[in-house]
Ligand SMILES: [Zn+2]
């Protein structure tokens with residue numbers, strides 16, 4: 001008997017989970033740093049699997065289809081949802097935070113949240129791309145990033161790793177990766193980024209020097225510190241856009257005239273991502289423009305001890321290696 005199956009509605013799909021990504025925010029939910037309203041709760045918002053049952057009103061999916069899940073369940077009819085801005089839906093619920101998630105054998109979601117996963121994309125990649133990669137794409141979209149533009153990426157964890165590849169997929173100009181971690185600097189350099197070691201000198205000075213004083217067109221702040229947010233704004237050239245993605249409760253100080261107004265730079269907040277952005281993301285992964293090489297994935301079983309150990313390790317980890325729970329043996333592309 002499948003738990004909750006009898007409650008499936010006409011708009012729902014029941015999915016047999018194949019892979020579930022373990023995210024840094026899951027560690028925050030477990031520790032209480034991010035508040036969860038209702039317990040107990042099954043974590044897991046990075047989910048891919050196969051459709052097991054389809055509600056009568058869901059027309060775009062059939063039993064057996066491979067799918068990945070958009071984690072934000074939304075009403076579809078409020079003024080935000082109607083404009084495709086479902087992250088502001090007043091009744092929005094995040095899977096694995098406000099409702100049960102994918103550290104499970106089955107998950108039930110509205111059909112609108114299930115996207116076809118092409119055969120070329122393994123389930124593990126199909127799961128992990130639905131969080132940090134999707135948010136990296138949203139950040140580039142919010143910054144109105146265009147072909148040929150230069151970009152500074154502050155932080156080379158999961159978000160930065162995806163943002164770098166996505167910037168390339170957009171035919172970017174020069175890419176600067178700002179980091180303090182030697183392993184991540186080496187990793188970014190091996191992928192072709194111009195690396196800026198923030199330990200050696202002020203990263204803003206280094207970027208200005210590397211760009212003959214011009215600065216960059218777009219900066220992404222993916223770390224979540226007031227200091228790097230300020231650097232992301234200061235390294236911009238005229239008409240530059242700084243997209244702030246990292247979370248912090250710190251305050252930041254900016255001199256409005258010299259640092260924002262006279263260069264007409266923009267400071268842009270980035271929160272989550274949108275369903276409308278996912279088809280392009282899926283296409284980038286299918287076409288190999290966004291890749292998750294095996295050395296960037298760690299696979300564990302659907303087992304409490306293994307999951308808790310992974311969450312323990314994540315608590316202070318900031319690398320771009322992602323842990324994926326392999327729930328079924330249905331892992332490979334087929
Ligand atoms: Zn996540």
Ligand SMILES: [Zn+2]
Nearest residue numbers: 075078081089
């Ligand atoms: Zn809504």
